[in-house]
């Protein structure tokens with residue numbers, strides 16, 4: 001085989017690129033698939049810097065079904081991804097997700113709940129006193145109730161990424177350490193990529209799986225995506241509280257969220273309108289002190305004594321158009337597929353997105369109709385909103 005000719009090139013070897021490569025190779029081991037990743041140390045990769053949470057609490061049926069599929073795959077993930085004697089452990093903790101709501105948003109939260117219940121998501125409404133009974137650290141006077149999803153949980157995102165990567169390579173995909181400098185195309189058809197060192201890789205299909213760098217990459221093909229790299233911070237806290245209970249991921253009405261690691265150790269974060277746009281990874285602890293801590297203490301009074309023991313900054317690929325994934329072939333450029341704009345909820349979507357893109361490329365009926373997220377909606381100015389959804 002000429003090693004510069006492929007059927008499919010995944011431009012970006014994060015969880016989307018590696019999951020797509022896996023689903024391609026699994027379905028058709030004869031396929032020539034290359035994952036091209038500029039930084040295999042994954043220092044700034046969003047998957048590795050994510051919280052690794054998955055939830056069924058969405059308001060769009062398709063987003064719910066995507067996460068349901070991810071949970072289904074998780075049940076057999078270690079076996080499915082085994083390579084020889086090696087079995088990945090993703091450490092899935094099903095602690096549940098609790099989305100608290102204020103009076104103003106109570107009705108829309110309950111409407112979302114009805115859809116989730118109809119799709120068998122095992123979610124339920126909790127009145128404030130019930131929340132207090134189960135999670136006594138919370139001040140129940142500060143919210144109007146909440147939706148608890150018992151199937152939701154958090155896992156090690158790096159383990160998921162490495163499992164897809166290792167399995168895809170074991171099945172025959174090539175993993176190439178290089179930066180894709182340009183998408184090559186002619187007469188409306190994709191031809192491959194040019195790497196930063198000048199090498200050309202030929203392929204009829206190129207997937208833009210470059211995460212928060214995806215807008216830059218699409219631009220090399222003359223395509224302008226409404227997606228910005230936006231810095232999001234996570235703070236690690238050692239609190240003086242010593243809860244005996246296990247806490248779910250808690251999302252407060254403002255979008256502030258809290259994840260218990262164990263005992264009094266928690267992680268928290270929040271998206272702000274003025275979060276820096278660009279490739280900035282500098283942790284700004286002042287933001288925690290000034291905004292997050294006072295708000296946390298309001299909801300969890302026992303958190304008035306804590307230490308910030310760590311933290312990091314990563315990038316959301318924020319889709320400014322409608323906040324949802326952009327999936328599939330770009331209209332006008334045959335063979336150029338997008339897996340972009342996941343807006344902070346992409347990790348949990350990797351299983352469904354990988355399979356969907358692989359099936360799209362192979363020309364078979366997709367297992368799940370995700371055409372709602374087609375890039376054509378951008379060209380046609382037909383946004384698809386989640387509604388009130390708080391993005392975690």
Ligand SMILES: Cc1cc2nc3c(=O)[nH]c(=O)nc-3n(C[C@H](O)[C@H](O)[C@H](O)COP(=O)(O)OP(=O)(O)OC[C@H]3O[C@@H](n4cnc5c(N)ncnc54)[C@H](O)[C@@H]3O)c2cc1C
Pocket residue numbers: 011012013014015016017036037038039042044045046047048049050051052053054178179180181209210211212213214217232233234313314315316317339342343344345346347348349392
């Ligand atoms: C702080 C934080 C918390 C999050 N929490 C959650 C969560 O709890 N649940 C959830 O579902 N999602 C979460 N997310 C979002 C999630 O991380 C992303 O949606 C998802 O990981 C995106 O995967 P990806 O493969 O598209 O991007 P990435 O994982 O970033 O992979 C893209 C890869 O492409 C490579 N690349 C870029 N340009 C090029 C190029 N030109 N050539 C070659 N390689 C290139 C990059 O080096 C990178 O490794 C969070 C994100 C952050 C930042």
